[in-house]
Amino acid sequence: MGLREKIVELIRRGDSTGLESLAAAEPRAVRHLLGRLWDVDEQVRCLSARALGASAKAHPELGVEVVRRLIWALNDESAMNGVFGLVALGEIGYSAPKVMAPFVGPMTSYLWDDGLRLEILRALARIAKAKPKAVAEFENEIRANVDLENPREREVLTEIFAERDGGSNGA
Numbered sequence: 065m066g067l068r069e070k071i072v073e074l075i076r077r078g079d080s081t082g083l084e085s086l087a088a089a090e091p092r093a094v095r096h097l098l099g100r101l102w103d104v105d106e107q108v109r110c111l112s113a114r115a116l117g118a119s120a121k122a123h124p125e126l127g128v129e130v131v132r133r134l135i136w137a138l139n140d141e142s143a144m145n146g147v148f149g150l151v152a153l154g155e156i157g158y159s160a161p162k163v164m165a166p167f168v169g170p171m172t173s174y175l176w177d178d179g180l181r182l183e184i185l186r187a188l189a190r191i192a193k194a195k196p197k198a199v200a201e202f203e204n205e206i207r208a209n210v211d212l213e214n215p216r217e218r219e220v221l222t223e224i225f226a227e228r229d230g231g232s233n234g235a
Contacts, residue, residue, distance in 0.1 A: 084118035113152040117159030127163040150183040157191030165198040175209035185220040
């Protein structure tokens with residue numbers, strides 16, 4: 065069984081632990097996992113994102129390249145729908161915070177985009193669980209772009225700053 069087939073089988077079984085182990089052990093898995101971020105099945109996307117986080121932790125230099133690609137996908141010029149890469153950015157930031165930390169600012173700069181905002185906020189919340197300071201540095205920009213009339217955005221904003229604020233961000 066080839067690498068692609070192993071990945072497909074682990075995803076089919078919902079074996080997150082096995083998929084993460086494979087991604088950490090085999091850098092070539094990244095290519096197959098990246099493609100799965102755009103799968104129609106949300107579970108496939110989430111499993112792939114978690115595995116990409118494990119890969120970034122095991123192979124930081126490769127993780128940086130993945131993050132660069134996913135940040136580029138947010139740009140209109142990329143002609144991609146970058147929203148699906150945001151869950152992976154959150155998982156990379158959670159599993160390998162040092163890899164993601166330099167890219168929190170560039171990701172945050174897309175909060176103006178209504179189509180990306182909620183997923184960017186979710187990614188920031190995931191990153192904040194592992195490295196709150198990396199996100200707190202951009203608090204003013206984050207708060208300035210959140211639509212406080214949107215209950216989902218307001219809820220995620222609370223989650224982003226929950227540890228620091230003891231569960232309440234005053235939004």
